Amino acid sequence: MRCKSTLIKNALCFVVASAMMVSAIPAVRVEAAKKNGWIKQGGYKYYYSNGVKATGFRNIDGYTYYFSKKAHGKAPKGVAVKGWHKIKGSYYYFDRTKGFMARGKKVDGVKVELDGTADETSYAVSKIETMMRARKLVKNITKPTDSRKTKRKKVFKYMTKVPYIGYHFLKNVRDQKDWDIIMANDVLDENAHATNGGECTAMACALGYLLHECGYKTVYITDDDSSLYGDAHSWVEIDGKAFDPLFARTKGWNNYYNASYNHNGSGANLWAINRRNVSTGKDNE
Numbered sequence: 001m002r003c004k005s006t007l008i009k010n011a012l013c014f015v016v017a018s019a020m021m022v023s024a025i026p027a028v029r030v031e032a033a034k035k036n037g038w039i040k041q042g043g044y045k046y047y048y049s050n051g052v053k054a055t056g057f058r059n060i061d062g063y064t065y066y067f068s069k070k071a072h073g074k075a076p077k078g079v080a081v082k083g084w085h086k087i088k089g090s091y092y093y094f095d096r097t098k099g100f101m102a103r104g105k106k107v108d109g110v111k112v113e114l115d116g117t118a119d120e121t122s123y124a125v126s127k128i129e130t131m132m133r134a135r136k137l138v139k140n141i142t143k144p145t146d147s148r149k150t151k152r153k154k155v156f157k158y159m160t161k162v163p164y165i166g167y168h169f170l171k172n173v174r175d176q177k178d179w180d181i182i183m184a185n186d187v188l189d190e191n192a193h194a195t196n197g198g199e200c201t202a203m204a205c206a207l208g209y210l211l212h213e214c215g216y217k218t219v220y221i222t223d224d225d226s227s228l229y230g231d232a233h234s235w236v237e238i239d240g241k242a243f244d245p246l247f248a249r250t251k252g253w254n255n256y257y258n259a260s261y262n263h264n265g266s267g268a269n270l271w272a273i274n275r276r277n278v279s280t281g282k283d284n285e
Helices: 002-024 122-141 148-160 179-188 200-213 245-251
Strands: 037-041 044-049 056-060 063-067 083-087 090-094 105-107 110-112 220-223 234-238 241-243 257-259 274-277
Touching: 044 063, 063 090, 083 122, 090 110, 090 122, 110 122, 122 148, 122 179, 122 200, 148 200, 148 245, 148 257, 179 200, 200 220, 200 234, 200 245, 234 245
Parallel strands: none
Antiparallel strands: 037 044, 056 063, 083 090, 105 110, 220 234, 220 274, 234 241, 241 257
């Protein structure tokens, strides 16, 4: 019993001594490396400087960017914005792919001054606001991690479910420079009507603006009216392929989503006569 007691005492002394030695060793503080430069996370791009996330306007490697100062919808604070944005009362354009600000050029048919602000003609403001509405809807329908092809399919599917309502008809507004904007907003502008919707041209115009915000640079609103003032049918064309949300709904997707033109039953049975470029606003270019 005495031996056992001695062993226990020795063990306790060893534990206490070890603890004292450990406590005497100065603590070493290990800090995680601070983030610097561009960081992509969750489909969004951020810029860090000494671990601090950038916000507002920033000049980086000769380009100007804008990082959101607060969260907007699904997008967190500090995201590098893309597309058209209204900042402190002025409109600016940030490349839809890389995010840098445009200066001294035309973008989407809108003149951009050397300081990056848009020349605010009534047409320019109306078009910019339409593109901003389209971007907002794209963000609601898609995920930031979606591929461009996946976004295309999601916005097309959304458009096939839009109520068919004839607020405007192409033959009545074609003489107006902004007819595509007018008709797109039958669907896109939440304040335009009690129920947002449209007929085939309104659907095509809205889809055209949505696809442009998905990253497609050359998008055409296309119709088959040789007289220009008859009862036209309209759809969207990208890279020679047809995207017709109304006919996809009534006749099936196979021949009207990303479909080649074919009049023998194995493609889009459509006759493309007139085309308007969503970006430039020009016809048949």
